[in-house]
Amino acid sequence: MSKPKGTNNKKDKRVKPVLPELPNRTAIEKRTGPILQQATVYTITSLDHYTAAKPYLDRLDAAIEWLKSIYDPFVAAHYGLHKWSCEQRNDAIGPFEAAKKHVLLEISTWDMKTAAENKRKAEAAARLLQAEQKKDLVTAAKRAERQGDEQAAAELRELSGRVPMPAVAVEQAPRLDGVVKTERWVAVIEDAHLVPREYCEPSQALLNLAAKQFGDTIKIAGVRIEKVYGAHTR
Numbered sequence: 001m002s003k004p005k006g007t008n009n010k011k012d013k014r015v016k017p018v019l020p021e022l023p024n025r026t027a028i029e030k031r032t033g034p035i036l037q038q039a040t041v042y043t044i045t046s047l048d049h050y051t052a053a054k055p056y057l058d059r060l061d062a063a064i065e066w067l068k069s070i071y072d073p074f075v076a077a078h079y080g081l082h083k084w085s086c087e088q089r090n091d092a093i094g095p096f097e098a099a100k101k102h103v104l105l106e107i108s109t110w111d112m113k114t115a116a117e118n119k120r121k122a123e124a125a126a127r128l129l130q131a132e133q134k135k136d137l138v139t140a141a142k143r144a145e146r147q148g149d150e151q152a153a154a155e156l157r158e159l160s161g162r163v164p165m166p167a168v169a170v171e172q173a174p175r176l177d178g179v180v181k182t183e184r185w186v187a188v189i190e191d192a193h194l195v196p197r198e199y200c201e202p203s204q205a206l207l208n209l210a211a212k213q214f215g216d217t218i219k220i221a222g223v224r225i226e227k228v229y230g231a232h233t234r
Contacts, residue, residue, distance in 0.1 A: 129166045141156035
């Protein structure tokens with residue numbers, strides 16, 4: 001007997017992570033507070049201010065790297081605990097979710113097969129009913145001919161050739177308490193080149209790539225190429 005999907009028979013060697021203490025915010029703010037306060041209100045109104053911005057960036061980068069060095073182990077440990085907890089939960093729930101998905105798929109497959117069969121039966125019943133209606137009209141036309149009413153006979157014969165396909169109710173699949181069934185139409189692309197323009201969406205990623213490679217020398221209908229300015233430290 002095969003084991004259910006999602007189970008793990010191997011011995012779990014994963015160890016629950018040990019959490020370090022939370023870094024001391026008071027000590028951190030005492031060390032980094034001055035540069036943060038100065039940089040937050042720093043304003044460039046002259047070339048000297050512009051040049052003096054670099055030392056501020058250097059001190060901010062140093063503060064950021066120091067904060068990462070003391071917070072990253074704390075964050076990594078909590079992330080490890082979260083990951084470990086999720087793995088424990090998923091190992092327990094996973095097989096049941098997979099089994100549930102399998103049963104729902106079986107229900108959907110059965111509904112699809114049943115719907116196709118019921119539709120075939122309904123169409124066959126509709127064709128049979130249509131044939132009977134045509135036969136009744138032809139019989140009525142012959143009766144009118146025997147009675148000498150050629151006009152009525154002609155009209156009845158014309159009607160017999162234009163009998164519409166009658167509507168026959170399609171039997172529905174049985175209901176299951178607590179199971180919500182859905183039906184929807186979906187589009188399946190068979191040839192992307194034939195899809196009308198109104199159903200196509202421009203790719204921002206491809207447009208940005210073209211702008212990055214060719215700058216404002218490239219001309220794309222309906223698109224404006226512009227330069228965006230930014231700054232970062234190395």
